[in-house]
Amino acid sequence: MKSDRTLVVAVAVAAVVSLSAAMAASGQGFVAPGTTKKGPGARTWVAERAKLPPYSPPRMADGKPNLEGRWGGSSSGDDIEETEQVDATTPPWESYVSNPADGRIPYQPWALAERNRHRAGLARGVTGESGERLYTDPQTYCLKSVPRYAQRGFELIQTPGYVTQMLVWGHYHRRIPLDNRSRPGAEAKFWMGVPRGRWDGDTLVVESTNFNGKMWLDSVGNFVSPNVRITERFRLVEASTLDYEVTIDDPGVFTQPWTLSYRLRRQGAGGGGGGAARDPYANEGWEHACHEGNTHHVEGTQRLGFKWFTPVLPPATR
Amino acid sequence: MKPRFLLIAALACLPAALAGQAPPAAYTPPRTPDGHPDLQGVWQVLNTAAWNIQDHNAELDVPAGRGVVVGNAIPYRPEALEKKKQNYADRATLDPERKCWLPGVPRITYMPYPFQIVQQADKVNILYEYNHTLRHIYMNGNPHPEGPIDWWMGDSRGTWDGNTLVVDVVHFTDQTWLDRAGNFHSEQLHVVERYTPTDRDHMLYEVTIEDPKVFTRPWKMSMPLYRRVESEAEVLEYECYAYLIEENWNKR
Numbered sequence: 001m002k003s004d005r006t007l008v009v010a011v012a013v014a015a016v017v018s019l020s021a022a023m024a025a026s027g028q029g030f031v032a033p034g035t036t037k038k039g040p041g042a043r044t045w046v047a048e049r050a051k052l053p054p055y056s057p058p059r060m061a062d063g064k065p066n067l068e069g070r071w072g073g074s075s076s077g078d079d080i081e082e083t084e085q086v087d088a089t090t091p092p093w094e095s096y097v098s099n100p101a102d103g104r105i106p107y108q109p110w111a112l113a114e115r116n117r118h119r120a121g122l123a124r125g126v127t128g129e130s131g132e133r134l135y136t137d138p139q140t141y142c143l144k145s146v147p148r149y150a151q152r153g154f155e156l157i158q159t160p161g162y163v164t165q166m167l168v169w170g171h172y173h174r175r176i177p178l179d180n181r182s183r184p185g186a187e188a189k190f191w192m193g194v195p196r197g198r199w200d201g202d203t204l205v206v207e208s209t210n211f212n213g214k215m216w217l218d219s220v221g222n223f224v225s226p227n228v229r230i231t232e233r234f235r236l237v238e239a240s241t242l243d244y245e246v247t248i249d250d251p252g253v254f255t256q257p258w259t260l261s262y263r264l265r266r267q268g269a270g271g272g273g274g275g276a277a278r279d280p281y282a283n284e285g286w287e288h289a290c291h292e293g294n295t296h297h298v299e300g301t302q303r304l305g306f307k308w309f310t311p312v313l314p315p316a317t318r
Numbered sequence: 319m320k321p322r323f324l325l326i327a328a329l330a331c332l333p334a335a336l337a338g339q340a341p342p343a344a345y346t347p348p349r350t351p352d353g354h355p356d357l358q359g360v361w362q363v364l365n366t367a368a369w370n371i372q373d374h375n376a377e378l379d380v381p382a383g384r385g386v387v388v389g390n391a392i393p394y395r396p397e398a399l400e401k402k403k404q405n406y407a408d409r410a411t412l413d414p415e416r417k418c419w420l421p422g423v424p425r426i427t428y429m430p431y432p433f434q435i436v437q438q439a440d441k442v443n444i445l446y447e448y449n450h451t452l453r454h455i456y457m458n459g460n461p462h463p464e465g466p467i468d469w470w471m472g473d474s475r476g477t478w479d480g481n482t483l484v485v486d487v488v489h490f491t492d493q494t495w496l497d498r499a500g501n502f503h504s505e506q507l508h509v510v511e512r513y514t515p516t517d518r519d520h521m522l523y524e525v526t527i528e529d530p531k532v533f534t535r536p537w538k539m540s541m542p543l544y545r546r547v548e549s550e551a552e553v554l555e556y557e558c559y560a561y562l563i564e565e566n567w568n569k570r
Contacts, residue, residue, distance in 0.1 A: 061351065141559070141560070141563050142559065143557070143560055157436060157438055157443075159358060159436055159437070162436070164436050164443070164445070166443060166445075166452055166454075167452075170450075171420075171449075171450060171451055171452040172450050172452070173443075173445040173450060173452045175434055175436075175445060175552065175553055177550075177552060181549075181550045181552075182550060184554075190554065190555050191555060191557050191560060192450075192555055194554070214560075280458075280460050281460060281463060283440070283458075284454070284456060284458075284460070285454060286469075287469045287470065287471055289419075289420055289469070289470050291418065291419070291449075291559040292419050292420060292470060298563055302567060302570065307567075308563075308564055308567040308568060
């Protein structure tokens with residue numbers, strides 16, 4: 001027992017050390033919750049985007065747009081409809097949903113009830129909860145999916161035949177082949193899905209299928225089924241701005257395909273910090289071991305009675 | 319689980335003990351735009367080192383195999399050898415792989431999962447299927463950051479020696495093992511890896527292990543890496559801890 005406890009402490013210390021080292025390396029100081037300056041929501045970004053002058057991106061050797069670089073995060077990830085209120089004095093923020101125009105996810109009635117059931121069972125002490133401890137956000141266990149991987153940003157690189165995305169968070173990576181290859185059979189399911197990429201003019205289009213449906217879209221219970229097809233569009237609209245649009249198509253769950261719109265900023269483009277000139281390690285991404293120090297979250301939520309989230313299938317296919 | 323073990327066992331019979339025999343051939347690999355040897359692609363070992371890096375007979379769910387340790391013997395200090403034996407006896411519960419932790423270097427290389435090498439000007443990246451492990455080998459001239467640092471995968475700094483990628487790795491935890499047979503190291507582990515392309519579809523992977531707390535002298539492993547030549551070969555996912563947490567949850 002004693003050695004177990006020592007180990008947990010050692011692991012936790014290692015995780016903290018590496019996290020703070022990574023934050024120091026990326027030039028980010030600690031920001032208290034609620035004081036983070038947020039990027040625009042979908043409506044603001046789509047309006048701003050429409051006013052941008054035409055932009056011709058730099059090119060790779062093969063003539064394709066050069067989207068390489070370290071890109072900052074898409075959103076807080078707390079609520080993609082962003083009804084977040086830090087306290088009673090702050091107004092709700094703007095939805096990341098650009099289509100439909102009302103910013104609401106177009107759930108079918110049964111699916112909206114399901115999402116609301118997830119939300120009512122979060123046991124966060126928020127008004128409207130049922131009091132039941134139902135599920136916790138699966139990200140609590142160091143898990144990611146699409147498009148939530150983009151929440152804390154990624155490095156994108158282009159090599160012949162591939163686009164690769166690499167995250168510091170949880171050492172995730174995504175390998176996107178561009179050669180129009182086949183997909184695994186629908187019975188093969190993956191947490192991160194299976195991506196296939198292509199260029200549509202200057203836009204990188206990535207279509208992902210074969211999801212297992214076990215991951216939430218955000219921390220408040222928004223979900224998709226394992227039948228979902230997710231289409232991401234990446235387009236450089238300014239030297240340091242990547243337009244990131246995500247269309248979610250899951251006819252068993254939603255009344256129509258719907259779209260999230262994000263503005264991603266090139267990391268280090270905001271000034272401050274001094275970058276690699278001041279710290280030679282500023283552009284390095286150091287180890288973020290997540291699961292290794294996470295036993296307290298897993299065992300804690302189990303002890304509190306939360307259930308493991310299982311994929312939600314449309315009634316017609318159950 | 320079983321079908322995978324059987325498959326690996328079948329494959330493992332093919333390239334018997336190539337390890338240590340292939341001298342770096344006079345092969346000139348293609349170059350990246352930066353002018354360095356191009357090692358990119360999907361790679362995997364074909365051996366049984368994941369179970370035991372030394373020579374071993376078969377057991378239930380364990381294929382027999384020749385080891386990857388050059389000379390087969392590992393120069394443990396006497397007290398460390400006792401610990402290795404205890405690790406072996408208790409491997410079903412003690413092996414950190416059972417907890418789905420990041421497996422460290424070089425263990426991750428010879429686990430039965432593919433990995434993809436993607437090269438950039440300032441670093442060589444290895445994207446492993448196991449636990450979506452991501453490794454950056456920095457080629458930017460920075461030295462290892464000042465320790466002590468406990469990283470599961472260590473800190474990797476690379477240089478080119480002709481066509482060979484040489485990687486120096488330090489700053490490990492003492493919580494990872496070298497295989498499922500209880501071979502282990504301390505936080506003083508220092509690993510030097512050499513990746514040498516020997517023809518279009520093979521690399522020689524050589525490792526020097528140094529750890530004065532556990533071993534009386536440095537020792538070596540050697541094994542080939544094979545390119546996955548299927549036209550649609552790709553790294554998929556083995557989300558070890560996701561499966562483990564779900565299984566344990568549902569057992570409660």
